[in-house]
Amino acid sequence: MPELVEVEYYRRLAEKAALGREIAAVAAPDLWYLKGGLAPPDLDVLIGCPLVAARRRGKLLLLDTGGGPVLGLRFGMSGSLEVDGAAGVDGLLYTTDRRLPGYCRFALAFADGGHLAVRDPRRLGGVELDPDADRLGPDALTAGPAAVAAALAGSRAPLKARLMDQARLAGVGNLIADEVLWRAGLDPRRPAGGLSPAETRRLARHLGGVLQDLLARGGSHAGDVLAERRPGGSCPRDGTPLQRGVVGGRTTWWCPRHQV
DNA sequence: ATTGTGGCCTGCCCGC
DNA sequence: TGCGGGCAGGCCACAA
Secondary structure (H helix, E strand, O other): OOOHHHHHHHHHHHHHHOOOOEEEEEEOOOHHHEOOOOOHHHHHHHOOOEEEEEEEEOOEEEEEEOOOOOEEEEOOOOOEEEEOOEEOOOOOOOOOOOOOHHHEEEEEEEOOOOEEEEEOOOOOOEEEEOOOHHHOOOEOOOOOHHHHHHHHOOOOOEHHHHHOOOOOOEOOOHHHHHHHHHHHOOOOOOEHHHOOHHHHHHHHHHHHHHHHHHHHHOOHHHOOOHHHOOOOOEOOOOOOEOEEEEEOOEEEEEOOOOOO
């Protein structure tokens, strides 16, 4: 599913293939997909505007237009971005590989004849104009130890829940959270504010390491622990059977031996 | 304010 | 063989 890593690939695709192109038409075949009170006629303001920048904050993709609003794209767990029919990511988890025309939830047609499209079988993503990106915390990819410490400070919520709180730290989803905590050797159920300074630094270091690794390896599905994230799976580090539970409302797998 | 829960949505997979 | 239920999770509304 798209977490920060996949959305970063989408951003790079848009940056490489869509910038400078003028929007000639907007297709919004799924009204459910329009968020923030957006209605199809509102999208007409995009027509005639070029795309001038592709930014990302957490899992939110922001496409700047010249003279028009910012186009905000969210991908839920099954959304993907395509430019001129080429997908930004292949092989998303928890969705289908089929690419039916009906999965197209939103599209820009460019004046040069090409197009940018959002495909989302499960319809959990959405499109917004001028989204309030400041509702999100600092981006996890560039968050240093101080930012991680600030995101956790004073909280009695489970560590994992706080890591995935997009208002505190933007971009970490369920799979990345499990991978980071596994590498850092931290129990996901621990109170977020209860980490020692050394543990917080370790967590921040592994957060950066995991994101860099996953970007290099091709996606959030490429974590070390992911292959064992299944019934009967065992810890890749010490062989202990992984424990499964629900933490922060999400299915969570962790090593009961070295994650303490 | 903080934290927890349930629902949205669809496709897949299991067991009957 | 078909069918129903459970599950996946990003995000939001709502409750305590």
